[in-house]
Amino acid sequence: MSERIRKGMAMMLVFALAVTMLTVGGCDTGDGEGGETDSDITKGGTFNFYISEPAFIDPVNLQESEGTQVGQAVFDSLVAFDPITSEVKPAAAERWEANDDATVWTFYLVEGAKFHDGTDVTADSFKFAWERICNPENESEVAYHLGVVKGYDEMQDASATELEGVKVIDDYTLEVTLQYGFADFEYVVGHPALAPVSQEAVEADPEGFSEMPIGNGPFKMAEPWAHDQYIKIVKNDEYYSDVPNIDGVDFKILADQDTAWLEFEAGNLDFTQITPGRIQTTVDTYGESPDGYTLNPGEQVSLGAEQAIYYLLINNTDPALTDPEVRAALSLAIDRQDICDKVFEGTREPATGIVPPGIVGHKADAFQYAKYDVEAAKEMLADAGFPNGEGFPTITLEYNTGSGHEDILLLVQEDLKAIGVNGELVGSEWAQYLDKVGAADYQVGRLGWIADYPIMDNFLYPLFKTGSSDNYSFYANDEVDSMLDEARETVDADERVAIYQDVEKIVGDASAVIPMFYYRHTRVASDRVNDGVYSANGLFTFDTVWLSGEAEAE
Secondary structure, X not given: OOHHHHHHHHHHHHHHHOOOOOOOOOOOOOOOXXXXXXXXXXXXXXXXXXXXXXXXXXXXXXXXXXXHHHHHHHOOOOEEEOOOOOOEEEOOEEEEEEOOOOOEEXXXXXXOXXXXXXXXXXXXXXXXXXXXXXXXXXXXXXXXXHOOEOOHHHHHOOOOOOOOOEEEEXXXXXXXXXXXXXXOHHHHOOOHHXXXXXXHHHHHOHHHHHHOOOOOOOEEXXXXXXXXXXEEEEEOOOOOOOOOOOOEEEEEEOOOHHHHHHHHHOOOOOEEXXXXXXXXXXXXXXXXXXXXXXXXXXXXXXXXXXXXXXXXXXXXXOHHHOOHHHHHHHHHOOOHHHHHHHHXXXXXXXXOOOOXXXXXXXXXXXXXXXXXXXXXXXXXXXXXXXXXXXOOOOEEEEEEOOOOHHXXXXXXXHHHHOOOOOEEEEEEOHHHHHHHHHOOOOOEEEEEEEOOOOOOHHHHHHHHOOOOOOOOOOOOOHHHHHHHHHHHHOOOHHHHHHHHHHHHHHHHHOOOEEEEEEEEOOEEEOOOEEOEEEOOOOOEEOOOOEEOOHHHHO
16 A cells, blocks of 8 residues: 555544534536636746655655655656546656557657756656666565566566566657556556656765655756755746746645644645634635635635545454454444544545545445444344344454544444444554554554545555455455456456446445545645645646736745
8 A cells, every 4th residue: 555545544634623614515527717818827936835744755655645746746757647537648658558458558758858957758767767666675665556567576576677568669669568458557657656767867866866856847856855844846947848837836844734724824835734623714714616626716725525535444354353244234333424523524425335436437335334224233243143242252443543543433432332342442553553454463443545546446456456465454355356357457448447346346245344434625725826726636736826926026
């Protein structure tokens, strides 16, 4: 699992004590306000953006939300995602094609594109970058993105130093051969970690590159990363596509959200999270984005649905939880709406499946037992041999501390009591918690997952494929494994989605995990921000935003 996912989820849950808020009417995106001509757009100004200290800003290990936000501005991968529709669009590759069975992909790069040091971006730049990620010596947490590429396994076990499946046909043609057909591979290469990297720049100063990476994107580093203080980037006037409207972005690294909120109110930030207890008043004061994502003066609060899910892990190998009827009973006993109302004041939507809205193929009620029905829960528990919970052991409800999860698990604990099941809350520090769930040393836990790329596969293959490093429920089903492989190799998009939907139903019928709720944004922009977009995958688009009043201020 991406650390971006884990950290992002933990940060979002700090909103657990938020006060009443409005719910938005779905996540339809529309075309945004738009309509202005280029002459209406003010050029210049610096966008002040709050982040916490990133783990990395070098693509070799872009693994969490903060570093990925910086990396996306500094680097362009082969493709990008439309921030509103999530559709794949060209970036460093102007076009691409796959063979009939989607085992061989050919990407045609934009000719003449340069890194920020003026050197050429070529197919070699991608080959070097991807092999750098897959080199075990670099201890990258994001190498799994390339797991499908031929030669990945050999690099992981150090029997090879190159990715056999990556071929440089010429300077501007990159051919990628996969271990098996994967029709959605074009989405994978849109991840910011898979951007090109200059071998010359890295080898000249490896340490310096990690602090001030040289990218190929619309913005470039202005100076080395000032840890725990700031990261400054400025627009790249030599960018191969449209040059940004703003002069740059100051990523202000602040201690916590409360500090960031004070800075926002003082006019020193243009974008930040809304702190607990302020959502409704913030909406009243600054106005709400009509589509949940696009931000303009008077429409400054982003409450759009995220491509993310909060769910309860169930250790499917634990003797008390191997019976699907027991797992279904636990799921039916949980009042998700009550949790959304009490903990999140209505900012979240009860989940009825593992694939969230906004992902093509999402189906409501995909998990038949992801609903609140106490009587049905009692009946299933009785059918499993535990009428009124008699004879059922006390189970542990585990969570990572410090991010508001205890409030959720307390409500789950109360719900389970109603069917005669006792749960013991066990909190652990994040790293320790991950070690426990990774070692199957737990019974019921919690986790969040946000899309690496907006496809169903990203919610099903890593979470339910037997042996996957992200399959913390340790669910194993040969039929599901076979169907997941079949889906990846199915070229027809509709047929592929249909297979994934069948997979989701199977794992739902087995209650392999317990979906809890879907996430939503809770962010606000200053009244200087125009045409800003905060996408469903939690990344701000700096390419097209512009700032009111900057012409006069410059």
